[in-house]
Amino acid sequence: MNWMMQTLGSSIGKKLMMALSGLCFCAFLCAHLAGNLFIYGGKDSFNAYATHLHSLGPLLTVAEFGLLFLALVHVISGLVLFYQNFSARPQRYQVNASAGGRTIGSATMPYTGLVLLAFVLFHLFQFHFVDKTTRTIFEIVSTSFRNPVTVGCYVLVMIVAAIHVSHGFWSAFQTLGANHPKYMPAIRLLSILFSLIVGVGFGFIPVYVSLIA
Template sequence: MNWITGTLGSSIGKKLLMAVTGFSFCGFLAAHLAGNLTIYGGEDAFNSYAAHLHALGPLLTVAELVLLTFFIVHVITGLVLFLGNLKARPVRYAVNKSAGGRTFGSATMPYTGAMLLAFIIFHLMNFHFVDKTNTTVFTIVSNAFANTGYVVVYILAMVTAAIHVSHGFWSAFQTVGANHPKYIPLIRMTGLAFAVVVGIGFGFLPIYIFLLA
């Protein structure tokens, strides 16, 4: 037990936690996007998808609790690492160089993460915790995206998610040891492609619904 707490309490251990929980979120994003794409099949197709999902009952509840736990761990661990980095380097460098593979995604990880946290809370309040009595999931989504402001917020959030994922994807692989020079370029490109799919896949949905309204 001591070696577990010692490992997770170290900087490497925290990065491993970030990697594992990050992988789970990438899987969730892929599955969530696949389900949301049923909206292109029309109202019945989307409502049917939502009904099948909720028919899982306890399994869905367990999955949500696991995801929530991973989310809390990811946020807290990320915050601890960010504050630790600030403490180790209280004075910013005079010149911010991009050497060592530093990208816009890596440089903005804490900030895009904070923005996504705010959006997730906003998103849950508008979709998950709304009154679903005498209505359908499609109607709830349609009403939300009939609001131009929400469409803009959602699109900006998806751009933010794409930026966050663009670095987080390959960084997670690197953390777990997949940092061979032969594979890192491929992993980087795969991560970038996944980020683009996430950004465009989710980002175009509100535009599509808005145009239908």
């Protein structure tokens, strides 16, 4: 138990926690996007999906607390690692070269992460922590996306999410030991494809809803 606490308290341990929690969130994004696709079937289809989801009762509650735990692990580990890296290198490099494989995703990970954290809180208060006794979830969503500013903000944040996962996805596998010349090119390609699915898949939904609302 002592070695486990020492590992989790080290930089390597924090990176492992970030990698595992990040991959769990990637799996959640896939499931969440699959559920959101019901909106293309119309209001009855989307409302039926939402009703089925809430009928899970305790299972849904456990899943929500699990996501909350993963979020705390991911955010806290990320902030601590960012602070440690910043403290170890208080002065910025004079030349910001990309020869070492540095991408916009890797260079902006802490900042895109904070943007996504703020968005998740906003998203929860807009769609989850609202009164659903007088309106269906489809009505709540369609009313929100009648505002072009809201639609624009959602699309921009989905671009940020795509940038974040474009680096985070393959980086997580690298942290877990998959850094092998034979596998990493395929993992990097999969990371790009996944980021496009996240960006386009989630980003087009508010645009579509605004057009039919």
